[in-house]
Amino acid sequence: MSQTVTPKETTAERQKREKDGLDVWADIVRYETAGFAAVDADDMDRFKWYGLYTQRPAEEGFFMLRAKVPNGALTSEQLDTLGRLSQEFGRDTGDITTRQGIQVHYIRIEDGANIINQLGAVGLTTQGACGDIVRNVVGCPLAGIDADELFDAEPLAQRVKDRFLNDKAFSNLPRKFKISITGCRHACAQHEINDIGFVAIRNHDGELGFDLWVAGGLGARPMLAKRLGAFVRESEAVEVATTIVGIFRDHGYRSDRRKARLKFLMADWGPVKFREELETRLGRKLTDSFPIDSTTHAEFQQAAVNESIRDHTGVTPQRQAGLNAVGVATLRGRFSGTQMRKVAALAAQYGQGRVRLTNSQNFLILDVPTANLPTLITELAVEDLHVHASEFRRGTISCTGRQFCKLAHVETKARAEEVIRHLETAIPDFNDHLRVSVTGCTNACAQYQISEIGLVGVKGQVNGEETEFFQIQLGGHLGRDAALGRKLNKRVPVADAKHYLENVINVYRAQRQPNERFYEFVGRYDVKQLESLDQWNNPQAQGVAQ
């Protein structure tokens, strides 16, 4: 006799069923006086819904606090507030995240509600910064100022953020849910790795709107988003986003957390069935965009994707005459409270008090008159924030790593700094765009699969001793013909990472074809060949495939 087996409920599902993540706010307020020792273990996990995440070492009882910054858009007042709170409560720590948010560390739960309330007073929220809920909505940092954009999509990003705020119909999702919206021609907001990507296009009829992408995601099993072949007008976007989140809520795989992201549902359904379900729920057909098949996909890329300026550092003239966006590279995402306050002041003094964060962990100051550029650039450099930064500084991102993250195998921020400073000295004339990721574990907080060089922290044994390595992945990139990096059967001790990168970059410089990007160069070789890539300039190692 056959028997139906009910899957065992996961801890996360039980916690969400017993108390919604949004309801933990009352407890965060209560723990202000009750203190860390009184915190219930399940509430500790629910704190994520308000951006509070335990940091290591756990026994110290500190939290990371992440603020959502839709489209990466901050005012000077907001950035100054973040910086002041970091100085006051977070030991002057701060990082820009790859989702254009800001996080600080060393937060005590006794200060949590006070800090979140102070952020709320300047229009910032931490709600949904972490947890199984709609996360920060990302977008183009040049929205509204880019002379070349199809339309300004930042107001839509704000509307989508508002749609999901405080709504318990969407606060218990199977896993996190990520949305990207851009009106630019360069598809710079990483729609390929978001659960929903609204990518601006002009369709065959000359109408402006979005091409709809669904179910991208990285993590241990990365998948790029699929196009549904649907054209979404700006006026429809909030409804379409809400409906897709509803599909995920109702059909996502809650019984296995490792398979709970939308990408796994898409892998089973495929884009045709997914669109059918979406249209059934909407009660109407969506207008067709370019069809899904591969030929017209290339046509879509031609129409919409120019990857040349996905990096926003340097000075970009705005469409507002006489004004400029000043893109600034941080050192691997670190952005201290002191730096935040300084940048807030500079943005007010030399611009109009507007700052945008980028998904490369960098930032822009907007609305700077040309006459103010030299002074601003000099004053930023005093803070070790550079407008004309090395390619290594512009293109290297890193996750939190072992300093604060409980899952990390290795230190990342200090190691990334070591790599950048070494390469700046060893190869000072390198001026090709190169995206490098330094990541503490196989979770993809620093997006190693879409970086041209991915260093992924792993542990291994050498002579019976536990040793830290970076496992190497090469060739990942977004944009035209986006592809995930290929994993090599190669790892390097963490201390040797800087020499490995120096050798690999020198091989690339010596052997590439004119104007060939790094990902294109490594794309010409198979994985086995690439395992010796760092030795190709070494005469002793001649004979390896080249």
Ligand code: SF4
């Ligand atoms: Fe932590 Fe891993 Fe994420 Fe890095 S990638 S922050 S080590 S979970």
